[in-house]
Structure formats: C-alpha cells, structure tokens
Amino acid sequence: MPRLSVRPMVFATLLFACTLPPAILPLPSVAQTLPSLGDTEREELSPLMERKLGERIMREIRRNRDYLDDEPLQEYLEGLGNSLLAVRPEARGETQYDFFFFAVRDPMLNAFALPGGFIGVHSALILAAQNESELASVMAHEIGHVAQRHIARMLGKQKQDMLIPLSAIVLGALAAISNPDAGMAMMMGGQGLAMQRQLNFSRDAEREADRVGLDIMREAGFETSGMINFFGRLQQAGRNYTDNTPPYLRSHPMTTERIADIEARTRDLRYRQHADSLDFALIKARVKVLQDSSPQGLIDATAAFERQLQQKSRPSTIAGKYGLAYIALKQGQTSKAQSMLDDARTALKNGTPAARNVVLSSLAIDIKLAAHQAKEALDEAELARNQFPLSRGIAHQYADALYAAGRYEEAVTFLRDQTQLYRSEPKLYDRLAKTYAALNKQAQQHLALAESYALKGSLPAAIEQLSIARRAPDASFYDQSIIDAREREMKAQRLEEIRQEKEG
Incomplete structure (x- = not known):
C-alpha cells in the first residue's frame, strides 16, 4: 500500500x-x-x-x-x-x-x-x-x-x-x-x-x-x-x-x-494554567517510536530518550524510561523492556504505592504477552481492567491475555458481551473469530469474520464469509437462521452501495 x-x-x-x-x-x-x-x-x-x-x-x-x-x-x-x-x-x-x-x-x-x-x-x-x-x-x-x-x-x-x-x-x-x-x-x-x-x-x-x-x-x-x-x-x-x-x-x-x-x-481573558497530563508525555514518547521504527529510527529515539532522562524532572524521567521500554519491546528484548518499565513505574509511584497509569499498564501487558508469560499477562490485564474499566484498549488486551492463557471459553464469553456493548469495533470480531478457531467452531468463526469485514466496509468479503459459515459442518439450524438474516441485510446494503456508486 x-x-x-x-x-x-x-x-x-x-x-x-x-x-x-x-x-x-x-x-x-x-x-x-x-x-x-x-x-x-x-x-x-x-x-x-x-x-x-x-x-x-x-x-x-x-x-x-x-x-x-x-x-x-x-x-x-x-x-x-x-x-x-x-x-x-x-x-x-x-x-x-x-x-x-x-x-x-x-x-x-x-x-x-x-x-x-x-x-x-x-x-x-x-x-x-x-x-x-x-x-x-x-x-x-x-x-x-x-x-x-x-x-x-x-x-x-x-x-x-x-x-x-x-x-x-x-x-x-x-x-x-x-x-x-x-x-x-x-x-x-x-x-x-x-x-x-x-x-x-x-x-x-x-x-x-x-x-x-x-x-x-x-x-x-x-x-x-x-x-x-x-x-x-x-x-x-x-x-x-x-x-x-x-x-x-x-x-x-x-x-x-x-x-x-x-x-x-x-x-482580556484571565490567565489559566493547565498542567500537562502524564499521558501527554507518555504518548509523545510512544509517537516518537511509532514515527520511525526502522533500526536507525530506534537508535535516534534511544538517544533522544537518554537526553530526556538528563532533565531530571519526574515527567521526563517517566516518559524517557517508558520510551526506552517501548523500544526494547520493539527490538524483542523483553527483559530489558520490563526493567525499563519497572523504573518508570517506580518514578511514578514516588511515595504513592497505589499510583497507576493506563499507558504504562498497557505496555506491561504487551511485554508479558511478548515474553509468553501468559499467567502474568492475565494478572496484569485483570488488574488494569479493574483500574481502568472504560479503557477499550485494556479490554482488548484482557481478551488477548485470556486467549494466551488458553482460556478460550472465557474469552468467547467476554468478547460476545463486548460485541453487544460495542457493536462497531471490528477488532472485537477479529479476536472472537480467532478464539472460535481455537475451539474449532467453524461456523461461528466465519460469522464473526463476516461481521468484521462488514464493519470495515468490505461487504463482498463479508458475504463470502457468510457463505463459508453456511457450509461449515458444525453450522446448527440456529446458525443457519442467523446467516440467512445477515446475508439478506448485507446484500441489500451492497445493492444500495452499488446504486450510490453509479449515481455518484
């Protein structure tokens, strides 16, 4: 592309x-x-x-x-x-x-x-x-x-x-x-x-x-x-x-x-001082890595974070350590990434043991998953989910941790509940399809993929997934009813798309 x-x-x-x-x-x-x-x-x-x-x-x-x-x-x-x-x-x-x-x-x-x-x-x-x-x-x-x-x-x-x-x-x-x-x-x-x-x-x-x-x-x-x-x-x-x-x-x-x-x-407006959130500093560090993840880009970002640490301010220290942890994760050095993240969390606590941050927690889960520490990843995700119940990213990582731990049935239950609450997130359906595949539930797998493709705007691919689901050996009568209903809806949407494209 x-x-x-x-x-x-x-x-x-x-x-x-x-x-x-x-x-x-x-x-x-x-x-x-x-x-x-x-x-x-x-x-x-x-x-x-x-x-x-x-x-x-x-x-x-x-x-x-x-x-x-x-x-x-x-x-x-x-x-x-x-x-x-x-x-x-x-x-x-x-x-x-x-x-x-x-x-x-x-x-x-x-x-x-x-x-x-x-x-x-x-x-x-x-x-x-x-x-x-x-x-x-x-x-x-x-x-x-x-x-x-x-x-x-x-x-x-x-x-x-x-x-x-x-x-x-x-x-x-x-x-x-x-x-x-x-x-x-x-x-x-x-x-x-x-x-x-x-x-x-x-x-x-x-x-x-x-x-x-x-x-x-x-x-x-x-x-x-x-x-x-x-x-x-x-x-x-x-x-x-x-x-x-x-x-x-x-x-x-x-x-x-x-x-x-x-x-x-x-x-004439009264001056109002706004204190930057810690998330602002952390996200800037994350974007610096995402901006250029090439080997040279990561070398340059590492040098920038090391200079940042010399500023000695608390936000700069936390963001600098976070940036170095994220780079280490990108390079596959999970032990170093964990060490740097621990340093960032220590700086965050600063006498407040209960201090938590959603950006740091998200990286902690990613590090555990990358290190194939499924139990620890799930523990971290459960804690983060309790701390940040409104975070969509943490919810997705919790599902990933359940999958990594082999708790597929729990992952399906959680993801199905999530799709009822957040019907427009294709990532949920992608995860659901992956989990159904692990359980060898073929009809449900392709139904979930159909919903994902539809949300991404690929109706022809979605309709094809419904056809595959219909032919699946484990498709029940109830599944067939859902497939028929969704196929009618998607085909009608596709016809409307074609009509609009011709008129446009």
Missing part, C-alpha cells in the same frame, strides 16, 4: 474542498457571533451524507500502512478530543455523531477534518506540540471547522453554480490518499475560479474556527495562549523557510490579521 501522502497543496484541497463536517444548528450563544446556515445549503448536503462520505474516506485511510492503528495513542486522542467536545456538545450536530480522532504517520506538520466528524492529526504535529494546550488548540480549531460546517456550506455554493461536481471532489479526496497529483487534478477539475472562491471562503472559515476553538479551549480549561504560541511558531518557521512552509499553514492560511485577532480575543 502506498504511503499516505499528505503534501501541502493536496491537504489544502482535502481540507477545504472535501471536508464535509456534520451539520448543526448553532445554539443562541454561538449564533450571536457566528453566521447561521441557510436552508438551501443544508439541503445540499445532509448530515447522513456527510457521515457516509467520511466513512468512505476513512475506510481507505485505515487500509494505509501509515494510519496509526495504535490503541494507546488512539485512546489518548479520543480522550483529549472528547474533553473538548464535552464543553461544546452542540458541535456534534443535531444527529449527535460520534467524533473520531486519529493519527497518521507523517513527518509534516498538519491536521485535517473529514466529513462527518473525523479529525486526523499528523504524528509530527503531536511531537512538535510543546505542551498539551498546544495540541488541544489544533484539535479545537478542527472541531470549529466541523461545528460550523464550513465545507458543507462551500460545497452548497459550488454545487449550485455547477463549478465542481460533488462526486469529483469525493473521488479526488480518495485519490489524494495514494496519488496527490491525481487527487489534485480530480478535485480541481481545471476550475481556477472555483479554487479562488474556495480560498476566499477559507480565510473567513479560519477566523471562524479560531473563534470557536478559542472558546472551546477556554471552557475546557486549557491555556488559550497555546493557540497563539503554536500558530506563531509555525508562522515563524514559514518565514525562515519559505521553500518549506509547514503544511498546516498552507492548508490553514495564517495571516497577520488572524494572529492579531486571536491575540485580541485572549488579551
């Missing part, structure tokens, strides 16, 4: 020509300072269409090798993003879509929003953020774009004027993932006027997203200076390196007026 290329001009278009955020009706407090949307624009792009477009693009992104499908990182971004959304629930839109925050591996500083509340952050941007408020400022800004339906409004105007067909923009966004030049050509369609109007709109959209983002940050308890500091640093980088302007500035045009507007809005 080709790299998920995110060159500046492509994401300038992907953000402003393809981002179709979920619709909302601004509440009175927002409507006082921000323009409301017209009925015509709302009719052009329904919230349901926005979500479907976002899901379609996300299916392609998830297949790319540079999509960071890393549960501790994912969980951290989701937690940070949802803490921002908690103070502005109307940003979720009238249909209350669940936002999805994710990361992609890329050395360029950028972030972007996709249709339906999907917000992506580049790994380099996470590493460049000097504190949690700076990272929160970028995410709050992107939430502002989504909340105000900026691209839905722009697409409404373009569709009315027949400048760029909606289908061309969607296909261009998908093409841009693997071929930036082709994606740009498809989205541009040779329409210079459309691009100019798009850029004109983006300037207003940026100021609007700044205002919404600042309000969200302030209400969520983050330092509003984080937005000024981060954007200002990017702007300075653009001045010093004109041939290599940070992509975030190209896809989010930064002007002197915007900086002045942000400063004016924060000048």
Whole structure:
C-alpha cells in the first residue's frame, strides 16, 4: 500500500474542498457571533451524507500502512478530543455523531477534518506540540471547522453554480490518499475560479474556527495562549523557510490579521494554567517510536530518550524510561523492556504505592504477552481492567491475555458481551473469530469474520464469509437462521452501495 501522502497543496484541497463536517444548528450563544446556515445549503448536503462520505474516506485511510492503528495513542486522542467536545456538545450536530480522532504517520506538520466528524492529526504535529494546550488548540480549531460546517456550506455554493461536481471532489479526496497529483487534478477539475472562491471562503472559515476553538479551549480549561504560541511558531518557521512552509499553514492560511485577532480575543481573558497530563508525555514518547521504527529510527529515539532522562524532572524521567521500554519491546528484548518499565513505574509511584497509569499498564501487558508469560499477562490485564474499566484498549488486551492463557471459553464469553456493548469495533470480531478457531467452531468463526469485514466496509468479503459459515459442518439450524438474516441485510446494503456508486 502506498504511503499516505499528505503534501501541502493536496491537504489544502482535502481540507477545504472535501471536508464535509456534520451539520448543526448553532445554539443562541454561538449564533450571536457566528453566521447561521441557510436552508438551501443544508439541503445540499445532509448530515447522513456527510457521515457516509467520511466513512468512505476513512475506510481507505485505515487500509494505509501509515494510519496509526495504535490503541494507546488512539485512546489518548479520543480522550483529549472528547474533553473538548464535552464543553461544546452542540458541535456534534443535531444527529449527535460520534467524533473520531486519529493519527497518521507523517513527518509534516498538519491536521485535517473529514466529513462527518473525523479529525486526523499528523504524528509530527503531536511531537512538535510543546505542551498539551498546544495540541488541544489544533484539535479545537478542527472541531470549529466541523461545528460550523464550513465545507458543507462551500460545497452548497459550488454545487449550485455547477463549478465542481460533488462526486469529483469525493473521488479526488480518495485519490489524494495514494496519488496527490491525481487527487489534485480530480478535485480541481481545471476550475481556477472555483479554487479562488474556495480560498476566499477559507480565510473567513479560519477566523471562524479560531473563534470557536478559542472558546472551546477556554471552557475546557486549557491555556488559550497555546493557540497563539503554536500558530506563531509555525508562522515563524514559514518565514525562515519559505521553500518549506509547514503544511498546516498552507492548508490553514495564517495571516497577520488572524494572529492579531486571536491575540485580541485572549488579551482580556484571565490567565489559566493547565498542567500537562502524564499521558501527554507518555504518548509523545510512544509517537516518537511509532514515527520511525526502522533500526536507525530506534537508535535516534534511544538517544533522544537518554537526553530526556538528563532533565531530571519526574515527567521526563517517566516518559524517557517508558520510551526506552517501548523500544526494547520493539527490538524483542523483553527483559530489558520490563526493567525499563519497572523504573518508570517506580518514578511514578514516588511515595504513592497505589499510583497507576493506563499507558504504562498497557505496555506491561504487551511485554508479558511478548515474553509468553501468559499467567502474568492475565494478572496484569485483570488488574488494569479493574483500574481502568472504560479503557477499550485494556479490554482488548484482557481478551488477548485470556486467549494466551488458553482460556478460550472465557474469552468467547467476554468478547460476545463486548460485541453487544460495542457493536462497531471490528477488532472485537477479529479476536472472537480467532478464539472460535481455537475451539474449532467453524461456523461461528466465519460469522464473526463476516461481521468484521462488514464493519470495515468490505461487504463482498463479508458475504463470502457468510457463505463459508453456511457450509461449515458444525453450522446448527440456529446458525443457519442467523446467516440467512445477515446475508439478506448485507446484500441489500451492497445493492444500495452499488446504486450510490453509479449515481455518484
């Protein structure tokens, strides 16, 4: 699979020509300072269409090798993003879509929003953020774009004027993932006027997203200076390196007026200090390893963590030891990884024996599993599950530990309960299929795989798995009934997909 290329001009278009955020009706407090949307624009792009477009693009992104499908990182971004959304629930839109925050591996500083509340952050941007408020400022800004339906409004105007067909923009966004030049050509369609109007709109959209983002940050308890500091640093980088302007500035045009507007809005605000969470330091260490896991990349990361340990501060020590433990695990040195992790945990305790951290616990389970210490892994997972009952990553690791310990029936019971609570997680069905295979329950194995493929957007593969399940020698009458019902549903969904593809 080709790299998920995110060159500046492509994401300038992907953000402003393809981002179709979920619709909302601004509440009175927002409507006082921000323009409301017209009925015509709302009719052009329904919230349901926005979500479907976002899901379609996300299916392609998830297949790319540079999509960071890393549960501790994912969980951290989701937690940070949802803490921002908690103070502005109307940003979720009238249909209350669940936002999805994710990361992609890329050395360029950028972030972007996709249709339906999907917000992506580049790994380099996470590493460049000097504190949690700076990272929160970028995410709050992107939430502002989504909340105000900026691209839905722009697409409404373009569709009315027949400048760029909606289908061309969607296909261009998908093409841009693997071929930036082709994606740009498809989205541009040779329409210079459309691009100019798009850029004109983006300037207003940026100021609007700044205002919404600042309000969200302030209400969520983050330092509003984080937005000024981060954007200002990017702007300075653009001045010093004109041939290599940070992509975030190209896809989010930064002007002197915007900086002045942000400063004016924060000048009279009471200063509020936000203490960075330990998770922020740990996740930055994890991302440093994920950014480049090549032998040389791990050597460079090791040197960086050793320098970090010299700072002698408690967060730096914990994160540095954690980073070294994670590198050792990547290199297959489980004893060294355990030693480094023990050091990190000792530094965390610092006189508080009960101190626990979900990121450290997750790595502890991974180390035990990698060392084939099934009983110890299960003990660690059970403790973590009790400490962090809401962690999805820990729940998945608990299932892995049950499997590693050979407790397959317990794993099936746990996973089946989880699929009832979290029906949209394909990873649960993948684990369930693996466990059924260990029990030689073939019909159930392929039924679980069918659900996984369906959730990943591969309906033909899902339907094929149902056919295999039907032919399984252990398929009961009850299984056949389920297979028949799910096959009817999936075939109907597939026909609808084909119809939409032809119309698009």
